Amino acid sequence: MDSIDEILGELPLPPYVTAEDVGFAVKAITVHAPEQWPEGRRCRNDRAPHPCRLHRWGRRVLDQRGLTDRQIEALIAEQEAPHR
Template identity: 60%
Template sequence: MPVGEESTDPIDRALGDLPLPVPLTPEDVRIAVRAVVVHAAEEWPAGPRCRNDGLPYPCRLSRWGRRVLETHGLSERQVDALVRHGNPFVRVPFPFVVTGPTRVTRPGPYPARDPAVRTASPARPVARPGGQGRPAAPGVPAPRWPQAS
């Protein structure tokens, strides 16, 4: 909401803005991404409204999500790009730095995984020669599938 502008929503007037979580966790960032994508602006004849709850844009959750993501280190352009992308489950690296995700070391017996290094997936079984798909049980005719028209 622009500075100096009073909200007309009774919930906003009674409760005010949602507080920022301290310290910021990866779960807070995931929820904030979901909040800004789901509570995006939608144009109406009376002006922009929240896509989810129909309140004047920006609603409480949209403002909270933007504040969390900006506290996390994303710029306003990056948050707008998340909204345009439209996927509420997009992954934002934690901790976020401008040059990309950093490698975080974890205490314990297991080494930290580097997301850039991926292991090869196990080989898939090769189809058996002589037929397509699963063989039918002995004595039972193979099912006949309808043909596409």
């Protein structure tokens, strides 16, 4: 965890995870994906150590919704697919 994460803590989860929350969570995971840097894996968006706060929040939301890893991977692939 980055030092700013230690100060700010985790982002709160919504009390009830809606379909809209799932969409936001998938977007957070895809935007805050890992990239390899000389010092290790970093968030593609904010360069924080990966997983950053928003990536962790997205995963926690999807976990709270009860989605499996396979379902999460499918949602991410759908998000990253080119739209016509």
